[in-house]
Amino acid sequence: MTKVCVIFGAGEYYGSPDASLIPSDAYIVAADGGLDHTRALGIAPNVVVGDFDSLEGARPSADAGTRTVVLPPLKDDPDMLSALKIGWAAGCREFRIWGGLGGRVDHTLSNIQLMALLAQHGASGYLFGDGTVVTAICDGKLEFAAHSVPEEGRMVSVFSLSDVSLDVNEPGLKYELEHGTLTNTVVQGVSNEFRDNVPSAISVARGTLIVTFPAEVALPAVDRNHEFSGSIGELDTEVSALLVH
Template sequence: METSVAIILKRCTKIPTAENYIGVDKGALTLARNGKRMLLAIGDFDSVEERDLSCIKDYSDTFIQLNPIKDDTDSEAAVMYAIEKGYQKINLYGGLGGRLDHAMINLRLVSRFCETVYLHDENNYIYSLGEGIHSIEKYDYTYISFFTEDESIITLEGMKYPLSNQKLTNKDTYTTSNEILAEKGIVTVHAGKVTVIQSKDA
């Protein structure tokens, strides 16, 4: 089974190339209008016209319409579906910008599902790392920053501002705007987990 899936949210402006898609709310409509087959279309679809629902259903293997009165966001419901189906890498597109509360939920999904949920937009690539030694590719991003929701201990190698067995807390801000010096840098997480943001200016 293919182990990765792209979840397209309603603010996604460019559809990435992927083998498997899940469409969320207007993201499902974007996929359908571009002829992309979906494993799942999910959401309360409160921002989708009734006439467009049939188009979404035609392009989805499974269609789930959620009650607008619910505890989980549409993106969280899509992530949980993908995890239950065994997908090991879940790429979220269109989850930044727009409503800040929804962006915060998507950032928390990244932290909650370490090394599983990856959040993308045109200028940012966000994911979390658990304990271990991680080789990080620079790609075309200029900066790399590190945050933790609790506490962690990290070592950074091959970066402009290296660290050695440094304790990091959720109050620290000095780990922003670092840079990978060559093609790759090394991040060792000795304890806890960290959220990584690779970014570039627009």
């Protein structure tokens, strides 16, 4: 089983993280202001990374026993991508992220794009916030176990991040899309629903989907159509080369 990387970001938390989703052997990364949250939760991270522009508490000391990666403020990679790269280098291919939603909308959009980056390299990422989980799947399937659904229902939505996503199927959901084609400018997958005690799935033969579902639903099993290669890149700790001096 792939080791899980749990990342604490500086965004909104909407209450304490679900402890059951933080495995005892998880690789913990605090991204910048996420260190404030790990301290409040009494969680010791394996690594702290960031330029510390969002950290409210004291910077980690050199003798704290935690690896600290200090990034320059004028950099290309956002702190969250650096945290993902650190987890990737540690061998993790499943990432569970708190503090990656809410707050600044540009950070939220950036983090959703990063879920797609992971999916396009054969990994899984989950953003938790405000009762919702955001994930991505590329050329594969998310399988949700049957579960009890409240009377008022909770929404599951599907969006194409790629220009075109081919052969999209949603068996077991209220609206059972079959062999559909989704694009990134036509909204056809929003506000679907799980059915009470009915297993369901969301699959795409070719393309990348962004999927949102209620936080009380168990994380899906992931099945990929083919092997993926490459990595999400090396950790970059340099000042951006794009700056004009």
